[in-house]
Amino acid sequence: MAVAGGAPRRRAARACLGACVVACLAACAASGPVPGAAGRSAVPSVSGSPPPRGAAAAFPDPLRLAGVPFVSQPDWQCGPASLAMAMAAAGRDVPVQTLAASAFVPGLKGALQAEMLAATRRQGLLATELAPSLDALRAELAGGLPVIVLQNLGLPAFPRWHYAVLIGVDLARGDVLLHSGAVASDTMPLATFERTWARAGRWAMVVTPPARLAASADEARAARAVVGLERVDSAGAAAGWEAMVARWPAGRIARFARGNARLARGDAPGAAEDYRAALATDPAFADAWNNLARALAAQGDPAGALGAADRAVALGGVRADTYRATRAGLGP
Amino acid sequence: MNTLFARTVCAPLAVATLAMSMPAPAAAGVVGTEDMLRDAASASTVPIDRDTLRALLDRDDVRSRLEALGVDPRAARDRVDALTDDEVGRLAGQVEQLPAGGASVIGVLFAVFVILLITDILGLTRIFPFTRPIR
Numbered sequence: 001m002a003v004a005g006g007a008p009r010r011r012a013a014r015a016c017l018g019a020c021v022v023a024c025l026a027a028c029a030a031s032g033p034v035p036g037a038a039g040r041s042a043v044p045s046v047s048g049s050p051p052p053r054g055a056a057a058a059f060p061d062p063l064r065l066a067g068v069p070f071v072s073q074p075d076w077q078c079g080p081a082s083l084a085m086a087m088a089a090a091g092r093d094v095p096v097q098t099l100a101a102s103a104f105v106p107g108l109k110g111a112l113q114a115e116m117l118a119a120t121r122r123q124g125l126l127a128t129e130l131a132p133s134l135d136a137l138r139a140e141l142a143g144g145l146p147v148i149v150l151q152n153l154g155l156p157a158f159p160r161w162h163y164a165v166l167i168g169v170d171l172a173r174g175d176v177l178l179h180s181g182a183v184a185s186d187t188m189p190l191a192t193f194e195r196t197w198a199r200a201g202r203w204a205m206v207v208t209p210p211a212r213l214a215a216s217a218d219e220a221r222a223a224r225a226v227v228g229l230e231r232v233d234s235a236g237a238a239a240g241w242e243a244m245v246a247r248w249p250a251g252r253i254a255r256f257a258r259g260n261a262r263l264a265r266g267d268a269p270g271a272a273e274d275y276r277a278a279l280a281t282d283p284a285f286a287d288a289w290n291n292l293a294r295a296l297a298a299q300g301d302p303a304g305a306l307g308a309a310d311r312a313v314a315l316g317g318v319r320a321d322t323y324r325a326t327r328a329g330l331g332p
Numbered sequence: 333m334n335t336l337f338a339r340t341v342c343a344p345l346a347v348a349t350l351a352m353s354m355p356a357p358a359a360a361g362v363v364g365t366e367d368m369l370r371d372a373a374s375a376s377t378v379p380i381d382r383d384t385l386r387a388l389l390d391r392d393d394v395r396s397r398l399e400a401l402g403v404d405p406r407a408a409r410d411r412v413d414a415l416t417d418d419e420v421g422r423l424a425g426q427v428e429q430l431p432a433g434g435a436s437v438i439g440v441l442f443a444v445f446v447i448l449l450i451t452d453i454l455g456l457t458r459i460f461p462f463t464r465p466i467r
Contacts, residue, residue: 102411107402117415118414227416228415232414
């Protein structure tokens with residue numbers, strides 16, 4: 001295992017004073033073993049003993065990903081380089097220059113977190129922001145995904161923002177393993193990592209193919225990842241919604257979102273089925289009643305549409321105006 | 333700097349674009365997934381008008397600032413398009429927390445590419461009270 005001293009780390013930090021947004025909590029989905037990418041040498045494999053069954057947050061220790069390709073960062077470009085590594089681990093080789101053109105701001109000498117997410121989507125990949133906890137990072141590593149983390153290697157008042165790729169955590173020994181700056185498999189004490197990560201708002205993201213959801217993501221986080229992809233890649237997003245419904249068959253968000261995607265494709269009956277499933281879980285879901293009314297109206301069921309619209313209007317909420325417009329469009 | 337910019341440029345622009353910049357739902361009458369999620373995520377929502385955002389990117393002053401930052405103004409459009417409304421709104425919220433004057437390290441780092449867009453949005457939100465969350 002390579003052990004890097006302080007000097008290379010400082011050099012790396014200087015080379016990547018990222019223009020990262022302060023305390024912007026954002027996470028992306030990192031890449032991992034991909035269906036169809038079997039046999040790729042770049043796909044990471046996890047070493048470590050299997051987790052004990054039944055223990056929710058029990059992951060192997062140490063966790064270490066082998067085979068995450070290292071990409072040394074060009075000047076200041078820790079963001080694009082980190083993205084390139086995560087994407088390569090997801091089975092997609094994208095040149096750093098390509099990513100720099102969508103995530104790097106030369107005048108700021110850095111990459112904004114939101115643009116790290118957006119640049120991932122523009123490659124047709126899912127960018128998932130993780131919950132701000134070490135357990136979430138470990139859950140992704142255990143699933144085979146390297147994690148892009150944002151660190152503040154300076155002081156709160158004099159930040160040195162830096163993106164790195166987390167590829168290992170060893171709780172027993174108290175250190176982490178990072179592809180960082182110009183150093184592959186750099187070892188950093190866990191306490192130092194946690195401090196620098198906390199100073200950057202504990203921001204972390206993973207990159208995955210659209211059909212693979214981040215292991216640690218809850219329904220809302222996964223949905224935010226997929227809805228971001230939907231902005232630039234509706235086919236990829238459709239695969240993401242399917243994956244969400246597979247993981248959360250009765251999930252109000254998953255069913256609502258897939259319903260919307262189906263309705264946008266003109267599949268009103270399929271959409272209505274999804275909205276009904278969302279409403280079975282949450283009968284007070286006014287948005288779903290409203291959209292169900294639209295879907296039923298589209299498939300020629302004015303009576304059903306009227307009933308659903310009435311429910312939405314009765315529930316009200318921040319979008320009550322939309323519900324009333326839906327209701328008004330269905331007749332007296 | 334941001335405040336001055338907001339006052340001198342954004343406010344008139346906001347007024348000028350009022351007529352054409354009503355925030356529109358995704359599809360007619362259908363509540364979009366992004367909108368639904370934004371509610372769940374946070375109460376502070378900043379409606380983003382994509383047409384106004386894109387129009388900003390065509391303005392000469394914005395283009396010259398982007399070029400000064402090394403960002404291709406044509407590419408900037410695609411970059412902004414790949415951000416969700418929530419992400420743009422989140423950045424907008426952060427702009428308000430920046431020290432006034434823009435001389436701090438953070439202010440400089442943060443300054444231009446996104447800020448130019450965001451201050452304009454903030455100009456809109458300050459002028460049109462209906463964009464504030466009602467509680």
